[in-house]
Amino acid sequence: MSRIPTHTVEGAPNASRPLLQKIAQSSPTGRPLNLHAQMAHSPAVLAAYTSLRAVTAEHGTLDSKVSWALNLATAAAVGNDYMMGIASRFAGMNGWTETQIVALRTGTTTGDARIDALTLVVREAAANSGNVTDATWKAAQQASWSDEHLTEAFAFLGLTMFTGYFLNYAQTDTDI
Structure with missing residues (x-):
């Protein structure tokens, strides 16, 4: 049983919405996965996660x-x-x-x-x-x-x- 409820894009804190929307657009399901929807409770957590993903994608040299x-x-x-x-x-x-x-x-x-x-x-x-x-x-x-x-x-x-x-x-x- 999850400890943290999941957010929809619309129900997420304002600071998390753009990040969650971008995740939803690239998701195979067309919506954020549960982990993203839980991270959205804290814009800092969601931003840290998306930042790590972005910098490895942008600056990474490993295939x-x-x-x-x-x-x-x-x-x-x-x-x-x-x-x-x-x-x-x-x-x-x-x-x-x-x-x-x-x-x-x-x-x-x-x-x-x-x-x-x-x-x-x-x-x-x-x-x-x-x-x-x-x-x-x-x-x-x-x-x-x-x-x-x-x-x-x-x-x-x-x-x-x-x-x-x-x-x-x-x-x-x-x-x-």
Whole structure:
């Protein structure tokens, strides 16, 4: 049972309405998902979420297949079924097979050692308050991930943790 009721675009606080409307326009359902409709109670929370999404989209250098692998690996570490469902869906839409999606969720090999090295970095960081062992970090570097990529991976880690923690906090009902 959700702790925070959902808003419609029309019933949301004035400061949240434009953000919620923009989300609804890009939503596959034509309306905000429950997580967005709950975030709308606080314009600050909704603006923080949409800002993180916008900056990763605008300034990110990792392709969408990689970013959804990072989101899914982080969602699995956060342990929120709603977030894992969203990330799994988008991972599939961006080229990951069902077997690879399961691997990203469980931390097993995807068959791509380079991706596995980078997702292990975010998985460790999510599980250990941002801490990553030197061995994991070096393995990602040896897999040809640059300092820029490793730094950018943190943005996807942050976006997914922010979202997943909110979903856990609000006990959001799944609507996907």
